[in-house]
Structure formats: structure tokens, C-alpha cells
């Protein structure tokens with residue numbers, strides 16, 4: 001049993017990201033990292049999620065940098081349709097408009113994940129194609145009333161009721177939920193945190 005405080009910190013207020021990181025069994029604590037998530041004029045979606053993710057990671061890092069081996073994990077998710085970035089809906093009208101745009105077609109979900117430490121920062125981008133069935137306006141209104149779309153990029157949650165809209169996905173389910181676990185595990189392993197733990201001596 002390892003009682004030392006974890007060296008890994010998740011810079012996120014998202015309960016989904018914490019659940020996903022718990023799913024792969026690594027020890028971590030959580031940090032709050034407030035950053036400006038405004039899209040810059042002309043900014044490409046991939047550049048946007050990379051920038052915001054790096055900002056979240058560095059904002060978290062300033063809080064733990066006193067510990068030399070500390071590492072900060074951060075992520076950002078955007079739903080992209082017709083080259084437009086859909087963040088979290090501002091209000092009901094915004095959410096219903098998002099559902100109308102997503103209805104009956106394919107969109108992309110981009111999630112960047114970054115690991116920041118004393119040695120610098122590494123970043124990976126996950127891209128998933130998601131195809132929605134047609135969603136009638138009345139159904140979108142009932143979905144809004146459940147409260148689920150409120151704090152979700154694109155105004156839906158694949159892990160919740162929103163799953164009924166998802167006809168198909170190609171890519172990373174965990175990436176759509178907010179933390180792509182394949183990319184996360186790769187970054188952690190590169191930084192000396194193998195997800196399945198270090199092999200016993202002499203058996204690597």
C-alpha cells in the first residue's frame with residue numbers, strides 16, 4: 001500500500017474526467033484550474049482545444065510546482081460541426097439550436113489531453129466521429145428539461161440519456177466523454193506512471 005501523496009493531479013472540475021481517470025486505476029488528486037475558454041477569431045478547432053488544454057495544465061502546474069516530481073493532467077473537449085465549435089450551451093435556446101445542427105448527421109468531437117511537469121509538457125489530440133439519428137425539436141426540448149445537456153460540450157452526454165441519439169461512433173468513447181484514456185495512458189507511461197503499475201523486479 002502506497003501512502004505517499006499522489007504525484008499526479010487532475011486539473012479539472014469535470015466529474016466525468018475524474019471518473020474516467022479512476023477507471024484506469026491511477027492515484028491522483030484534483031485541482032481547480034480556471035482559464036479563459038473563449039474561441040479566438042479564426043482559430044481552428046484543433047488549435048483551440050490544444051491551446052485551452054495547455055492553459056489548464058499550466059494553470060494547474062503553478063499550484064503544485066513546489067513538488068519536483070508533480071505532474072498535472074488536463075483536458076478540453078469541443079464538438080465540431082460545419083467547422084463551428086460548439087461549447088457548452090449558454091441557455092435552452094442555444095441547446096435546442098445545437099441539437100438541430102447535430103440532428104441526422106455526423107459531427108466530430110475533439111478532446112486534447114496534456115501532461116505538464118517540471119520536464120515540460122506533452123499533449124495528445126483525440127478525434128472521434130459521431131453520427132446522430134434525427135432528433136425532433138420536441139424531443140430536444142424534453143432532453144433539455146432533463147438537465148443533462150447543460151454542462152456538456154455540444155449539449156449532449158454520450159454516457160447518459162444522450163446515448164439514444166448516437167447511431168454510430170468512430171474513435172474514442174472516453175474521448176467523447178471528456179478524457180481519452182488511450183492517449184492519457186500513453187502520456188502517463190511516457191512520464192513514468194505505467195497504468196498497470198510497474199512490473200515486479202526481474203519480470204519486465
Ligand SMILES: Cc1cn([C@H]2C[C@H](O)[C@@H](COP(=O)(O)OP(=O)(O)OP(=O)(O)O)O2)c(=O)[nH]c1=O
Nearest residue numbers: 012013014076077152153156157158176177178
Ligand atoms: C460530448 C460530451 C461532452 N461531455 C462533457 C465533458 C466535459 O466535462 C464537458 C466539456 O467541457 P470542457 O470545457 O472540456 O470541460 P469542463 O469545463 O466540464 O471541465 P474542466 O475544464 O474543469 O476540466 O462536456 C460529456 O460528459 N459527454 C459527452 O458526450
